Amino acid sequence: MSIQADTSILNRVDGSATLKSGETEIIVSVSGPIEAKPRQELPTTSALDIIIRPDIGISTTREKLLEDKLRQVLTPVIIGILYPRQLIQITIQVLQSGEDKEYTSKELSTIINATYLALIDSNIGLKVSFAAESFAISTDDEIITAPSRSQLKSSKSSHIVSYEISNGKATKLLFSDSIGTFSENQIYQILDLAATKVEETHQIFRKTIQDKIEKDFIWQL
Amino acid sequence: MSTLIIPGDSIPINQKSEQLIGPGLHIDLNTKEIIPINSGLLQNGNKSIHIESNSKRYIPQTNDYVIGTVTGSFGDIFRVSLSNFSSSVSLSAMAFPNASKKNRPNLKVGSLIYARVSNADPIVDIEIECIDPTTGKDGGFGLLEDGFVFDVNLAFARNLLFDANHPILKLLVQKCKFEIAIGLNGKIWIKTDDLKYTLACSKSIQNCQSVTSTRFKEIINTVFKELGL
């Protein structure tokens, strides 16, 4: 599957990234730490404002739930105590969802990955790197990594798994969400498979970050 | 020696000698480990270790030189904005040379000032001052009159400020006479005798951000030529 990533594409926000992963394409912008409104302010840590806009139409509860899941991924990773009473605003525009409205796994995994790159670009303190991958189980019990739209449609279940990545290795589970019909063993298989898949994805991101740093410090050469 | 480092990587800490931990590194409160929190180039020296990374949003650090805009005044305190949408910082009317109750600095909303961050603890209000604490004199800080302010990347601003013999400044000096103030918050103030020179200088500096140092001369020459200088 093809992954195309680019960072610093928007010049009026602090960090931005675009990611095309298979049929799904996402653009993410990060602003922060900026001044929070009094009702958002948290006394000891930074507030996270996450906005997801769908590719078609206005955002609904479907996007609300995605925002909530992304928040569960980001809260432990962003070092909030560095920016007390500040706000980190993350705006995500889905350009192409690459899946039907009933599914969210492909979108969520691409959103998590794109947000990682945008956060790196914005230089917001992160405890650890992270990456995500989506999976599906077909009707003949085969695990498909990064399913296509039609594979997802005919699948029994869809899954998204995100790991923390340290020194290029997937270390701790960060988030996982599965829906459909699947067995206990299949979920263990997917969790193991995901660890190797996110490591592969991370290699690509490392290259993207390398390119970004080279571009940032080009005047040193 | 500088290598790429991203969050999650382990960093080589010199066990034998004491090292100061600089920007981009953080001590995890639970595990007491030193972890990289930004991605950039690891600068591992004898006495200090830090990550050199670029960003656009300025986070105040003590002793940084910054350029700010006055956005309001409340009693003896001026509110100063260091970057758009960030929380404003406070500048006491007493933090000027020779300031007293009667002798208040004349700062209006919209004035530009060059100042030093004197207290950057994020849990309380951040303070800046226009006074050199060692001498008690102005030390180059204070109101910036006239001139023009523009934004650059933070890493580039650091490089310009800390390298007194920066090739860009050397090249510009050959072109025209100018006054410059570089803020670590990514703002550069420049003042020349003629608007054309101001524009040329600012454009040159901005354009130099995205080219290798070998092309500085070429870029500056083209910018000046475009403006007919």
Added chain:
Amino acid sequence: MSEQPELKLVDFPPAVLARISPELSLQRHLAIGLRPNLRTFEEFKTVQINDGGLSRYSSTNSNNESDVLGSSILRSGNTTVICTIRGGIIEEDILGENNNEDADAVNAIFAKDKESIINQENLIDSAPIYPIVEIERGRNGPPTDEEMNLSQKLYETFLHSKILSKSSLKVKVGLKSKNDKNEIEILYNDENSEFQLGPKRSWNYILYCKFKIFSRSGPLFDLIWISLISALKQTKLPYAYIDENAADIKIPIKMTGNFGTIREQYAITCDDEKFNNLILNNEEIGYSSNFGVISLDKNVSNNNEEDEKKMEIDINDENNDSILLVDLEGEEEEISCKNLINVVVDSKGENLKSLTLTGNIDKSSLQKAIDLSKKRSKFLINQEI
């Protein structure tokens, strides 16, 4: 005036400590093998559930005018969940090929799409429900994030679990008309006479369900899932008929073209008495459980070691530092548990329907959680009303 400032240790009553330092309070409870709510680590909250009596078909309800088709009332601890199910009838979209004279030509172009529609046997058969979750908190206003997330999660989990088939929501429409003797009667398809309205029209029920929650004390998904299933199990769908007299047929004719389309409008009325039971795919129905994984703070447990030697045994049999808390409840547990598991299983407990893991969950905790939730689901299925 030579008073020495004195340092005094401040003692907090448990309730105050729980408020100001929930993590410490929880750790102290855990160190003696108990939870703040006095349950043991792997003890689920009891759930009482009954037919809410709000439905028009309910035997205990005297109000036959009610538009509620099914209901349930659930009590668990202090929390009460009221679920009501209402319905609506919508006309199904007609595929072009059944309606259009040029269908062949159109189909030729979209042939590929049609194929993929047929292939997606999976979700297309599953019918959704449309939930609204309201957590009473003493004031009005737009729905909170928690309410929106709960209803969306409920919608997605229900749809993907395939508990309800589209076919069980089909309306078998009857016809109210005058017979030969000039008496008004309602004919239904399934009784005697076979009549046809033409193949072009079909109607479906859709189900709306509304939850009202009082005294929230912990994660709610489990509870609303149980109350939804219970309400759906006794939901009844009324018969519906078309009133011949109320039917309205218009033929607007465009002057410029020669296309005359017939616009038909039928008033569909629901029968007051006759109803069918809602058919659910029982083998897909299982229950939901939630868990928190928390690591024990050694410092806290060591301090208490001397006082609470007996209780220590409880924890020592686990080699692992992390413990699994079942069915989270109360502020302390919700704030302190950063690692969460939510499992929905199917009726036999063989397969899972939904699994959400937040934070670093180790495999042994996950295995244990899945195991417990299968047992729990079996228990609830047996307990059913």
